[in-house]
Amino acid sequence: RKEVEQDPGPFNVPEGATVAFNCTYSNSASQSFFWYRQDCRKEPKLLMSVYSSGNEDGRFTAQLNRASQYISLLIRDSKLSDSATYLCVAIGNAGKSTFGDGTTLTVKP
Amino acid sequence: NAGVMQNPRHLVRRRGQEARLRCSPMKGHSHVYWYRQLPEEGLKFMVYLQKENIIDESGMPKERFSAEFPKEGPSILRIQQVVRGDSAAYFCASSRQTNTDTQYFGPGTRLTVL
Numbered sequence: 001r002k003e004v005e006q007d008p009g010p011f012n013v014p015e016g017a018t019v020a021f022n023c024t025y026s027n028s029a030s031q032s033f034f035w036y037r038q039d040c041r042k043e044p045k046l047l048m049s050v051y052s053s054g055n056e057d058g059r060f061t062a063q064l065n066r067a068s069q070y071i072s073l074l075i076r077d078s079k080l081s082d083s084a085t086y087l088c089v090a091i092g093n094a095g096k097s098t099f100g101d102g103t104t105l106t107v108k109p
Numbered sequence: 110n111a112g113v114m115q116n117p118r119h120l121v122r123r124r125g126q127e128a129r130l131r132c133s134p135m136k137g138h139s140h141v142y143w144y145r146q147l148p149e150e151g152l153k154f155m156v157y158l159q160k161e162n163i164i165d166e167s168g169m170p171k172e173r174f175s176a177e178f179p180k181e182g183p184s185i186l187r188i189q190q191v192v193r194g195d196s197a198a199y200f201c202a203s204s205r206q207t208n209t210d211t212q213y214f215g216p217g218t219r220l221t222v223l
Contacts, residue, residue, distance in 0.1 A: 034212075041146065042216070043200055043215060043217050044200070045214070046211055087152065095142075095165055095209070097154050097157075097212065099151055099152040099154070101151030
């Protein structure tokens with residue numbers, strides 16, 4: 001079993017749709033969590049941090065559930081420019097970062 | 110305010126040669142991380158370094174790979190006697206202070222082994 005698991009997708013949605021991604025992690029000692037997006041295998045770019053209290057940034061909402069060991073990302077009102085691969089990452093207290101393999105999203109007109 | 114810098118952006122080596130990849134962290138960042146992304150695969154952690162110290166190298170292959178982050182200058186990922194399976198994108202990231210801070214990625218070095 002992978003330490004961080006994501007549904008690889010692909011998710012194909014129309015513009016304006018709401019889409020949700022989940023990510024589970026196995027290391028209960030993980031300290032911090034983030035969502036990144038990666039376009040065409042360029043460098044990952046930080047999307048947002050993830051907290052138990054939730055984190056909202058415009059159309060994006062991220063949530064952490066420590067009891068169930070999963071994090072989620074919700075994208076509302078999808079835009080064509082949201083098409084990318086979304087990576088979740090769990091960071092342990094010693095600094096080791098474990099990325100999921102990514103979920104591919106394609107938003108279509 | 111330059112971001113994370115990596116060079117070269119593209120590197121071609123023949124089997125058996127050495128590859129040296131460089132990473133300069135963002136200004137004020139003292140933590141550096143190296144990742145490898147093989148074609149059609151996810152991002153895999155290799156090593157985490159602070160100045161002059163390797164903190165966690167659990168993701169590094171046991172042979173041919175080494176990393177350093179000297180007191181002065183960039184971090185270096187060195188691959189000796191490269192093989193075709195080393196062809197990948199190598200990304201460096203840096204963070205400011207603690208090891209759980211946000212990591213910012215450089216543009217990567219695409220290594221091709223002929």
